[in-house]
Amino acid sequence: MKALERHREFSRIWASAPGFKGLFSTVNHTDLGRMFLVTAFFFFIVGGILAMLIRAQLATPHSAFAEPDLYNQIFTMHGTIMMFLFAIPTFEGLAVYLLPKLLGTRDLAFPRLTAYGYWCYVFGGGMLLFSMLFGIAPDSGWFMYPPLTGAISSPGINTDFWLIGITFVEISAIAAAVEITVSILKFRAPGMSLARMPIFAWYALVTALMILTGFPPLILGSILLEVERAFGLPFFQAEFGGDSLLWQHLFWLFGHPEVYIIFLPAAGVISTVLPVMCRTTLLGYGWIVAAAVALAFLSFGLWVHHMFTTGIPHMGLAFFSAASTLVAVPTGVQIFAWIGTMWKGRPDLRLPMLHILGFFVTFVIGGLTGVMVAVVPFDWQAHDTAFVTAHLHYVLFGGFVFPILAGLYYWLPHFTGRQRFFYLGEAAFALIFTGFHVTFLAMHWVGLLGQRRRISTYMPEDGWTTINLISSIGGFILAIGIAMVLIEVILHMLTSRRSPRNPWSAGTLEWAMIIPPAPYNFASLPHVTSREPFTDDPELAVRLASGEGYLGRPNDLRETLTVEITSGKPDYHVIYPTNTHLPIIMAAVTGTFFLSLLLKAYWCIPIAVIGVAALAWRWVWVLGRKQDLPVQDIGHGIELPNASTVEHSPGWWGSLFLLVANATFFGSLLFGFAFLWTVAPGWPPPAWFDASAVELALGTTGAMVGAAAIRRARRANALRQPPLAWLGLCFAGTLTVAIAAAAITLRVPAPVEHAYAATLLVLGSYALFHASLGMLMVAFLVSRTALGFTSAARKTEFPVVQLWIDYLGVIAILVFLVVHLTGWLS
Amino acid sequence: MTDILRIVIAPLVWLAAFTTVYALHGLVCGHAIGGMPFGTISVPRLLLVSAYALAICAQIILLISLYARRFATQSEFVRFVSRATGWTALVATVWTLLPTVTMSHCL
Ligand code: HEM
Ligand SMILES: [Cu+2]
Numbered sequence: 054m055k056a057l058e059r060h061r062e063f064s065r066i067w068a069s070a071p072g073f074k075g076l077f078s079t080v081n082h083t084d085l086g087r088m089f090l091v092t093a094f095f096f097f098i099v100g101g102i103l104a105m106l107i108r109a110q111l112a113t114p115h116s117a118f119a120e121p122d123l124y125n126q127i128f129t130m131h132g133t134i135m136m137f138l139f140a141i142p143t144f145e146g147l148a149v150y151l152l153p154k155l156l157g158t159r160d161l162a163f164p165r166l167t168a169y170g171y172w173c174y175v176f177g178g179g180m181l182l183f184s185m186l187f188g189i190a191p192d193s194g195w196f197m198y199p200p201l202t203g204a205i206s207s208p209g210i211n212t213d214f215w216l217i218g219i220t221f222v223e224i225s226a227i228a229a230a231v232e233i234t235v236s237i238l239k240f241r242a243p244g245m246s247l248a249r250m251p252i253f254a255w256y257a258l259v260t261a262l263m264i265l266t267g268f269p270p271l272i273l274g275s276i277l278l279e280v281e282r283a284f285g286l287p288f289f290q291a292e293f294g295g296d297s298l299l300w301q302h303l304f305w306l307f308g309h310p311e312v313y314i315i316f317l318p319a320a321g322v323i324s325t326v327l328p329v330m331c332r333t334t335l336l337g338y339g340w341i342v343a344a345a346v347a348l349a350f351l352s353f354g355l356w357v358h359h360m361f362t363t364g365i366p367h368m369g370l371a372f373f374s375a376a377s378t379l380v381a382v383p384t385g386v387q388i389f390a391w392i393g394t395m396w397k398g399r400p401d402l403r404l405p406m407l408h409i410l411g412f413f414v415t416f417v418i419g420g421l422t423g424v425m426v427a428v429v430p431f432d433w434q435a436h437d438t439a440f441v442t443a444h445l446h447y448v449l450f451g452g453f454v455f456p457i458l459a460g461l462y463y464w465l466p467h468f469t470g471r472q473r474f475f476y477l478g479e480a481a482f483a484l485i486f487t488g489f490h491v492t493f494l495a496m497h498w499v500g501l502l503g504q505r506r507r508i509s510t511y512m513p514e515d516g517w518t519t520i521n522l523i524s525s526i527g528g529f530i531l532a533i534g535i536a537m538v539l540i541e542v543i544l545h546m547l548t549s550r551r552s553p554r555n556p557w558s559a560g561t562l563e564w565a566m567i568i569p570p571a572p573y574n575f576a577s578l579p580h581v582t583s584r585e586p587f588t589d590d591p592e593l594a595v596r597l598a599s600g601e602g603y604l605g606r607p608n609d610l611r612e613t614l615t616v617e618i619t620s621g622k623p624d625y626h627v628i629y630p631t632n633t634h635l636p637i638i639m640a641a642v643t644g645t646f647f648l649s650l651l652l653k654a655y656w657c658i659p660i661a662v663i664g665v666a667a668l669a670w671r672w673v674w675v676l677g678r679k680q681d682l683p684v685q686d687i688g689h690g691i692e693l694p695n696a697s698t699v700e701h702s703p704g705w706w707g708s709l710f711l712l713v714a715n716a717t718f719f720g721s722l723l724f725g726f727a728f729l730w731t732v733a734p735g736w737p738p739p740a741w742f743d744a745s746a747v748e749l750a751l752g753t754t755g756a757m758v759g760a761a762a763i764r765r766a767r768r769a770n771a772l773r774q775p776p777l778a779w780l781g782l783c784f785a786g787t788l789t790v791a792i793a794a795a796a797i798t799l800r801v802p803a804p805v806e807h808a809y810a811a812t813l814l815v816l817g818s819y820a821l822f823h824a825s826l827g828m829l830m831v832a833f834l835v836s837r838t839a840l841g842f843t844s845a846a847r848k849t850e851f852p853v854v855q856l857w858i859d860y861l862g863v864i865a866i867l868v869f870l871v872v873h874l875t876g877w878l879s
Numbered sequence: 880m881t882d883i884l885r886i887v888i889a890p891l892v893w894l895a896a897f898t899t900v901y902a903l904h905g906l907v908c909g910h911a912i913g914g915m916p917f918g919t920i921s922v923p924r925l926l927l928v929s930a931y932a933l934a935i936c937a938q939i940i941l942l943i944s945l946y947a948r949r950f951a952t953q954s955e956f957v958r959f960v961s962r963a964t965g966w967t968a969l970v971a972t973v974w975t976l977l978p979t980v981t982m983s984h985c986l
Contacts, residue, residue, distance in 0.1 A: 238883070246954065247882060247956060248954060248955070339956060340963065342960050343886075343960045343963035346886055346890065346964050347890060347963075350887075350890035350891065350893065350894055351890075353894055354893075354897045354898075354975060366904070367983055367984075368904055368978050368979070368983065368984045369901060369904055371977075371978030371981075371982045372901055372976065375974055375975045375977060375978065376897070376975045379970075379971055379975060383967070618882065619882040619957065620953070727902070728905075731906055731909035732905065732909050
């Protein structure tokens with residue numbers, strides 16, 4: 054088969070539906086990556102316009118531009134949009150677009166999940182935009198502290214938009230994180246061991262794992278606060294045994310890792326682009342990987358540095374001050390590795406390199422002011438002043454926007470297949486760089502003179518007038534620069550001439566394909582023997598296109614393979630689902646759920662929940678087969694079993710990492726309970742839970758029976774015996790758990806009267822939710838078995854369900870113990 | 880997967896120790912646990928410093944195992960990275976929990 058013919062065949066198999074309508078049913082990572090990036094850039098522009106409004110307001114004293122109420126909405130939405138709707142989705146988009154190409158494979162692990170995440174992001178972001186257009190946007194600052202955000206101080210719907218909209222968007226972050234983790238660990242080209250992974254993949258892996266453990270505390274906090282606002286359960290109200298500090302803990306438990314979640318992907322871009330710009334290889338690959346891992350962990354031990362002024366005892370402050378200074382070390386390791394790379398090579402001042410230099414200058418200054426505010430006495434002076442806002446922009450703009458612009462110009466030929474033609478970019482860089490530093494150097498200064506953040510106006514006597522005016526002028530110079538980038542990119546897409554393949558002479562696999570990329574990426578998958586396969590073999594692209602690699606024979610299926618995590622040895626053959634509207638429908642129904650909460654249309658919630666469950670059922674159902682698949686020949690004499698016939702299928706891995714996030718959520722809930730118990734005023738509660746030995750015993754036994762029965766069912770299936778009886782027993786066990794959990798929710802003392810009862814109610818509901826989920830899964834497995842979709846070979850759904858039943862067992866037993874023991878202890 | 884665990888285990892133990900000590904500190908202060916049954920050393924100090932010492936011991940044991948041939952990995956790269964993170968976690972433990980020795984508690 055000729056290369057062209059192969060290209061046509063593969064394109065037919067992998068293509069999305071033609072035209073605009075195809076966007077709604079596409080599951081292709083190249084399409085979705087582009088859609089993510091375009092949407093995120095749109096939000097960047099919106100956030101940027103809000104920033105201009107802020108600077109316009111602050112340019113002069115007594116500004117009459119916006120009333121305080123409106124100004125509150127403006128800066129809150131600016132921060133929220135930049136953090137949640139621009140920065141994180143940009144990472145997701147870049148990773149979704151690039152990873153399969155860098156890793157030498159054809160798509161991500163769960164194509165439909167990518168699409169679902171994207172649509173959740175669009176709908177959730179749309180909700181926030183809507184609130185802004187109608188002047189009912191969130192207005193309590195991007196970290197939403199109660200009691201200001203409680204129902205008493207903020208009775209309007211504004212705060213609900215934030216809590217519900219952001220939680221909705223967060224689903225997309227969790228979905229992307231699961232996707233990215235499993236894809237990097239399993240979906241790589243044969244031979245790509247951990248040591249040969251492109252550095253961006255390491256960064257993306259670390260970032261994804263951080264999203265899985267960093268976002269759940271915020272999701273929990275948002276749920277608790279929304280429940281408090283809607284139903285009066287007093288988690289954050291000191292008069293009823295709650296504590297507003299709990300929110301600060303939960304928020305910053307997320308919030309600090311968040312800034313590294315933003316920085317690390319950008320560092321991944323730097324580590325990828327910088328060596329190419331310097332015509333060399335990255336210095337200290339292993340050191341950089343270790344530094345990224347260290348940074349990820351250390352960043353989870355910093356959260357209290359945002360709470361230095363809340364009256365926490367000195368020793369507690371000192372722990373976090375120490376950790377905050379330490380985190381500069383792995384950051385420094387990376388900076389030095391990059392400097393070494395430049396030293397080793399011959400830096401070429403092309404446009405991406407300019408942005409990298411902009412990054413260096415800006416980010417290092419931001420890091421230094423970061424160490425300043427990590428010192429407790431200094432922070433007591435600078436807290437909540439413009440100094441902090443200036444610091445955070447040095448880190449966020451320096452550490453994210455400059456690297457992303459470098460990446461944008463670097464991969465632009467890849468996105469579009471065209472060559473840069475209009476040299477607006479250099480001038481734009483000069484404007485952005487100057488504008489940025491003028492704006493924010495000035496803000497450090499005015500902050501030290503005492504200007505608080507989030508103020509809509511100030512007096513001429515304050516002496517801040519000139520500095521603020523300078524800062525605002527800088528802001529508008531910056532905005533002109535950004536606008537020029539936008540204009541250049543649009544002109545580029547419309548008019549430029551075709552780019553040659555691999556315009557930067559890079560060594561990584563994303564360039565070993567036609568650009569713009571075909572929907573299947575590689576006509577055959579490479580065998581990787583180094584970190585820069587394309588440098589080793591300049592003919593690689595041609596050889597892959599002519600089918601010399603693995604899986605080079607089109608056979609009407611979207612096929613790829615997975616590898617062993619460490620060694621990169623091929624292990625399973627994977628068949629992907631094809632184009633479908635299921636993700637967008639599922640996202641819409643999920644959105645209905647959130648919308649019903651927002652509009653307090655509670656009657657609609659059960660309908661939405663049943664809708665989501667039914668769609669989820671269908672989602673998994675369509676993957677089934679009634680015949681066993683034989684081992685598949687992938688070329689070069691290698692035969693692989695199909696992923697539906699193995700113990701640990703991609704679905705199992707996905708469940709595992711989703712459960713990691715889930716366990717963090719549960720852990721944060723237990724932390725919250727312990728925190729309120731020990732720290733909050735207003736304890737002991739007026740009434741304790743009436744503990745019951747019978748319920749405790751029943752629930753615990755149910756959990757254990759469920760776990761044992763699913764194991765027996767799995768074994769029976771492997772031995773070709775009917776597993777239905779065991780599945781029935783498992784269902785009964787899970788049902789018992791559900792009943793015991795429901796009993797808790799029904800019997801807690803009045804939850805609106807004290808945070809103790811309110812927390813028990815949440816714990817009971819959490820167990821009840823997971824028990825219901827477990828029952829749904831077991832019912833699914835029963836139908837599958839009854840209708841002949843499983844066999845001794847097609848066994849892969851058993852371990853997945855087992856994983857969830859086991860998780861249910863653990864959390865249910867913990868919940869029962871916590872709830873009943875607190876009843877007895879009192 | 881074991882190789883990924885090798886890389887993350889030491890920092891994970893640091894994180895666990897760090898949060899445990901912080902929680903312990905919170906408990907001690909929240910419940911006003913006090914008293915000086917051992918001469919000049921108060922109960923909170925004793926608790927906190929023991930936890931600190933325990934955390935350091937755990938890190939040293941981990942680091943030794945990362946160097947031990949018994950738990951060795953096939954991949955030289957993983958060996959390097961896991962030892963680097965092991966050292967980082969040891970340093971982090973010593974440095975970030977140092978306040979248990981030097982600072983006043985509950986003030
Ligand atoms: C485009 C250029 C930008 C300008 C001129 C700008 C300007 C500002 C200003 C003046 C404030 C302070 C508002 C106040 O305290 O009254 C602010 C707040 C903030 N900005 Fe930006 N910003 C820009 C880009 C970004 C980016 C790229 C990010 C994040 C990725 C970001 C994140 C934030 C956050 C989180 C806040 C705090 C909001 C709050 O206090 O609730 N900004 N920005
Ligand atoms: Cu922080």
